[in-house]
Amino acid sequence: MSGIRAQQKEKTRRLLIDAALNQLSADQSFSNLSLREVAKEAGLAATSFYRHFNDMDELGLTLVDEAGLTLRQLMRQARLRIEKGGSVIQISVKTFMEFIESNGNEFRLLLRERSGTSTEFRAAVSREIRYFTMELCDYLQKANKLDVETSYLQANAAVTIVFSAGAEALDANESERQELADRTIKQLRFIARGAMDLSSRSK
Amino acid sequence: MSGIRAQQKEKTRRLLIDAALNQLSADQSFSNLSLREVAKEAGLAATSFYRHFNDMDELGLTLVDEAGLTLRQLMRQARLRIEKGGSVIQISVKTFMEFIESNGNEFRLLLRERSGTSTEFRAAVSREIRYFTMELCDYLQKANKLDVETSYLQANAAVTIVFSAGAEALDANESERQELADRTIKQLRFIARGAMDLSSRSK
């Protein structure tokens, strides 16, 4: 039951997904993409699009899912690097910045649709960010032996800071990015220190 | 030289600006607005739009400027409240949340265009945020006697956290907003504490 047909279908589905991803850029957001253009870039007739997605939104939500997945895989990578020794914060920020550099369009998608026009998109993005935050929260809880609330607050703040830095990085050149990374690292240290202090204080 | 004509022109210009602002919502971003619809809402023929703006972008940039202005006026208000006594952080967050509640559409505009499709818009928004950050930076520097770098890092991080909380507040109900405000206050305390600590440490 391999299914020559199903196989081919999956293949052109990917073509559509990749076409959409390729058309995203600093100057073009997902909502500006037209079904026709995406189909064209994928080498399909416009109407063939419907054999794979009900509408552009369905494609878009798929993209959001994939971007979130990429993000989580990335952080697993970062954890591996950390185990080999090195500053947790430094390595995390560096890894994230590398993600921005090589997956700019995926990140742009998350960034834009987070405050976009569709409730469904906003929900999807904030779900992905929540996953991301939760994983960090678990890590902090174990590594620093903090209570749940404090480590959640820290994780949430850290993710916010890092995402914001990522957004700035998109428009920045090499040296600006370096400076940005340094700033971000310091700010994450503020948060970590504050969390430690104010948590032990409440005991 | 009052100019009946100039006066009338200014009046319908305002009509256009307000019409655009009114059409912004959770479901409609500025880039989705059409010149025709805005003119219609203002009670004008579509082509009359051009008597006031060269294109929709020009109107949009005007809106961004006004939103930034509102934001800064807001913080002056907050400072007055603070002088009457009370926690700096608490009052600032509360004031900001009130802004979100009564100027949701202006805030949405800033939020969306910050990562939007137009370089000019992105620049305009980040300029407004920079002003906002700088004012906070000055304040922190004087109030806490910190060095420039540390107070800038703190201001920058604080603004990021508060904006992010504001974005979440847009989709939240009353009780969620309260919880959100509490979280934000704690996170700002983390940052403040961390900044104090790590600044004195380096002396």
Add this chain to the structure above:
DNA sequence: TAGAATAGTGTACACGTGTACGCTGAAATA
């Protein structure tokens, strides 16, 4: 092997868009 299912095609349509153009009436100017 005959018939059903279906991925992909091309045509056609109604719709909303920005904007060029010429016109009108009232305000400004000389």
Add this chain to the structure above:
DNA sequence: TATTTCAGCGTACACGTGTACACTATTCTA
């Protein structure tokens, strides 16, 4: 007062959009 200026109007156009529909060719199924 005679002339110029100009905010606002309506028409008209070309363009890109989503998608309904009928058709073809190939794979799947019984």
